[in-house]
Amino acid sequence: xAQNKVYAVPNIISPNTPVIFNPDxxxxxxxCVEVCQVxxxxxxxxxxxxxxILHPDECWYGGCCVNHCPRPGAISFNWPVxxxxxxxxxxxxxxxRA
Amino acid sequence: MTKWHDFLEKDGKAPPWPYPIxxxxxxxxxxxxxxxxxxxxxxxxxxSAARNGxxxxxxxxxxxxxxxxxxxxxxxxxxxxxxxxxxVDPDEWxxxxxxxxxxxxxxxxxxxxxxYDTLLELEQIGGKIRDTDDEYKGAIGRDDKSxxxxxxxxxxxxxxxxxxxxxxxxxxxxxxxxxxxxxxxWGTTFKPALKKECKRxxxxxxxxxxxxxxxxxxxxxxxRVIGATGFSNRTGEFMVFKSKAAVLSTxxxxxxxxxxxxxxxxxxxxxxxMTGDGVAMAWRAGAELTLMERTNPLMLGTGFKHxxxxxxxxxxxxxxPLVDANGKKLPWPTQGWADAGAMRPTPDVMExxxxxVQTGEYALPFYGDFPGMPDIERKVTWNLMLGEESTTKNxxxxxxxxGFNPDKHLLQNYNFIEGNSLPQWRxxxxxxxxxxxxxxxxLDGLYVAGEQTFSYGDHxxxxxxxxxxxxxxxxxxxxxxxxxMSQEQVTLEKARIYAPIKRTxxxxxxxxxxxxxxxMQYFCSEYKTERLLKMGLDSLKDIxxxxxxxxxxxxxxxxxxSIEDLSILTHGQIVLHASLARxxxxxxxxxxxxxxxxxxxxxxxxxxxxxxxxxKVKTGELPLNYWGDMKANYEAHNKDYEGVYKVK
Ligand SMILES: Cc1cc2nc3c(=O)[nH]c(=O)nc-3n(C[C@H](O)[C@H](O)[C@H](O)COP(=O)(O)OP(=O)(O)OC[C@H]3O[C@@H](n4cnc5c(N)ncnc54)[C@H](O)[C@@H]3O)c2cc1C
Ligand code: SF4
Ligand code: SF4
Numbered sequence: 001x002a003q004n005k006v007y008a009v010p011n012i013i014s015p016n017t018p019v020i021f022n023p024d025x026x027x028x029x030x031x032c033v034e035v036c037q038v039x040x041x042x043x044x045x046x047x048x049x050x051x052x053i054l055h056p057d058e059c060w061y062g063g064c065c066v067n068h069c070p071r072p073g074a075i076s077f078n079w080p081v082x083x084x085x086x087x088x089x090x091x092x093x094x095x096x097r098a
Numbered sequence: 099m100t101k102w103h104d105f106l107e108k109d110g111k112a113p114p115w116p117y118p119i120x121x122x123x124x125x126x127x128x129x130x131x132x133x134x135x136x137x138x139x140x141x142x143x144x145x146s147a148a149r150n151g152x153x154x155x156x157x158x159x160x161x162x163x164x165x166x167x168x169x170x171x172x173x174x175x176x177x178x179x180x181x182x183x184x185x186v187d188p189d190e191w192x193x194x195x196x197x198x199x200x201x202x203x204x205x206x207x208x209x210x211x212x213x214y215d216t217l218l219e220l221e222q223i224g225g226k227i228r229d230t231d232d233e234y235k236g237a238i239g240r241d242d243k244s245x246x247x248x249x250x251x252x253x254x255x256x257x258x259x260x261x262x263x264x265x266x267x268x269x270x271x272x273x274x275x276x277x278x279x280x281x282x283x284w285g286t287t288f289k290p291a292l293k294k295e296c297k298r299x300x301x302x303x304x305x306x307x308x309x310x311x312x313x314x315x316x317x318x319x320x321x322r323v324i325g326a327t328g329f330s331n332r333t334g335e336f337m338v339f340k341s342k343a344a345v346l347s348t349x350x351x352x353x354x355x356x357x358x359x360x361x362x363x364x365x366x367x368x369x370x371x372m373t374g375d376g377v378a379m380a381w382r383a384g385a386e387l388t389l390m391e392r393t394n395p396l397m398l399g400t401g402f403k404h405x406x407x408x409x410x411x412x413x414x415x416x417x418x419p420l421v422d423a424n425g426k427k428l429p430w431p432t433q434g435w436a437d438a439g440a441m442r443p444t445p446d447v448m449e450x451x452x453x454x455v456q457t458g459e460y461a462l463p464f465y466g467d468f469p470g471m472p473d474i475e476r477k478v479t480w481n482l483m484l485g486e487e488s489t490t491k492n493x494x495x496x497x498x499x500x501g502f503n504p505d506k507h508l509l510q511n512y513n514f515i516e517g518n519s520l521p522q523w524r525x526x527x528x529x530x531x532x533x534x535x536x537x538x539x540x541l542d543g544l545y546v547a548g549e550q551t552f553s554y555g556d557h558x559x560x561x562x563x564x565x566x567x568x569x570x571x572x573x574x575x576x577x578x579x580x581x582x583m584s585q586e587q588v589t590l591e592k593a594r595i596y597a598p599i600k601r602t603x604x605x606x607x608x609x610x611x612x613x614x615x616x617x618m619q620y621f622c623s624e625y626k627t628e629r630l631l632k633m634g635l636d637s638l639k640d641i642x643x644x645x646x647x648x649x650x651x652x653x654x655x656x657x658x659x660s661i662e663d664l665s666i667l668t669h670g671q672i673v674l675h676a677s678l679a680r681x682x683x684x685x686x687x688x689x690x691x692x693x694x695x696x697x698x699x700x701x702x703x704x705x706x707x708x709x710x711x712x713x714k715v716k717t718g719e720l721p722l723n724y725w726g727d728m729k730a731n732y733e734a735h736n737k738d739y740e741g742v743y744k745v746k
Contacts, residue, residue, distance in 0.1 A: 007110060012103055021100050037160035037169055037369050039306075039331070039655055042116045044099070052113055053101050055655070060369035063492025064164040067286065077496045085493075086510035087502050090425075090469045096507070098500040 137166025139548025142564030172285025317584025324581030350527025
């Protein structure tokens, strides 16, 4: 699908999605904004909406934002592709990746 | 719409800065005890100072609720020989812990004497320290009466300390019963409990404020510390704190040797907030520092910490047996009950493993054999240890959500396949101000606690030393008046801080940090010589003179990162000066001078100190155990110690 308008933007910092918000569950309370030690997020200008990920490159991947959210399922942790762990089923030997 | 570029794509505009901008505003705060850094040590310092009846201000870069290395959690309350299940005497254990070279005898003695009291106080305010829900009945180390869970760590063997891989017989434990000095705890509950108690006690908390410099009486270097300056990293507002005593609890620096521009957050063991601000400001104020030459390889294979704390780089971390790709058990100790607490393979066992890998006897990759553990021990390691340790809670959560089940699955380990950490990737922690038995620095009015003392420390070390420094600072503040501030010192500091917002292009904080880190990697890493170290100083001077004047910041957050870079730069200079001053190599300091190759020659077994006097570097030395008899001196300085706090 072609986009309506194409902007000239620099390469975007990546990885840039340490967490994924579920806008149907998140009520924009901004608790996660407050507990983050490095201010990865800022509140959304639109009240009631999920925060904005502004500094993903500073994320410590400590997960306080997820653990502290009062609405289960509103925010989930998202490992960057190259950080995804492997494991193996002891019985079958099948290998899985997060 | 949760990323800033989503906004750009919506209507061509970035979202506006969400907080009011107040660069031109200034606030003055007066207090008795000022605590700088609201991590574990800082919160405890604030609590104990407030309990001693003085006004307290606590200043924290992040939000006190989860800030610092211990913010997310903690699962080991280490070195607690005063706990009722311990089989060793606290003073003998403290002596044992300082048997290595270059320990912090004062901090260790305080930890061993007081961290159990600290733990009980933590329980009073809402920290969970016992298995009150009977989740782990039947686990080894669980005491059914007290419901304390003893960890296998240090039970017999203390392999953190080289040369102590064999069980040691303590006079206080002649029958070699398990030492029982480490307690498992539910550390995710700690930080919110500490913040709540600070609030309850009326501590004035300044979250999202970076302290930038110390104020000294009359603005004189080396004089009494009478306050500090800082600014809000959200609004840019300038703050002047006037205090009678200050506690520095800003921890170490994991950003001096390394910046991975796109993956900066998780390439070190600490968040970016730990940037050596404390040593930089103590140095500029004229405090004497020691062990600043001590830097250590990060030892994180790829530099990415999750492989360690994923229970993977170290699936063996505690009680999890390590097996090869065919399920063959490796002779790798697991710091568990079976190994009596040993953590690392001895050199000859390591040799055997390496040979085994090369000949195919041990097939890669290795795995942590969770299913092979007794059910209850698996539950303890996965749910309690990894669930509570710290940044690991999200690992257990997210892996489980992705389908990992420790009952059935082996977790991959990355030993060998991820290679070794580069010797140039180093942390710069373990050095700090010289302290006395009050945890006071060489400057009146300035105290230190936690990792900011010259120590690696750990959670309970930070808690106990914070609690101690808080009460000593409170006592001092009760005997002294507010000092005379120098307006010139404030004006100069303000100009230094706001310079980057006057520019809109030039060098940004990431480029500058990477430049400083590269200098340190080249000139102050694995191999050191006088020539290299001097080149390092020249290189940092060049950065200071040419690139710092081009540093720019577009908002208060980036301004904080920029000012942190200036701390990092100063910290680098201190490390280089201290490295020049130690003209000998040292194994335990991980410090190797090609021009002085003799390792730990007896006449260099001493603390080297550095400080600024009239802005000139002065070096000095202190004997290894300058603190004297630990037990006697602790007792002499704490005759009035009241033990566990009683709510008044
Ligand atoms: C993943 C992980 C797991 C760990 N697990 C354990 C464990 O199980 N057991 C254990 O004993 N130890 C553990 N530790 C170590 C323990 O967390 C630390 O030793 C302890 O937190 C150190 O306390 P501290 O107060 O010295 O520093 P921190 O708790 O790191 O606090 C320093 C604070 O100072 C603030 N600060 C810095 N500069 C400034 C400034 N200029 N202005 C204002 N504020 C500033 C920072 O934001 C931070 O909040 C772990 C550490 C990590 C990272
Ligand atoms: S994710 Fe959770 S904590 Fe964050 S704003 Fe939404 S509901 Fe609040
Ligand atoms: S994982 Fe930690 S650092 Fe990253 S956004 Fe969440 S709270 Fe912030």
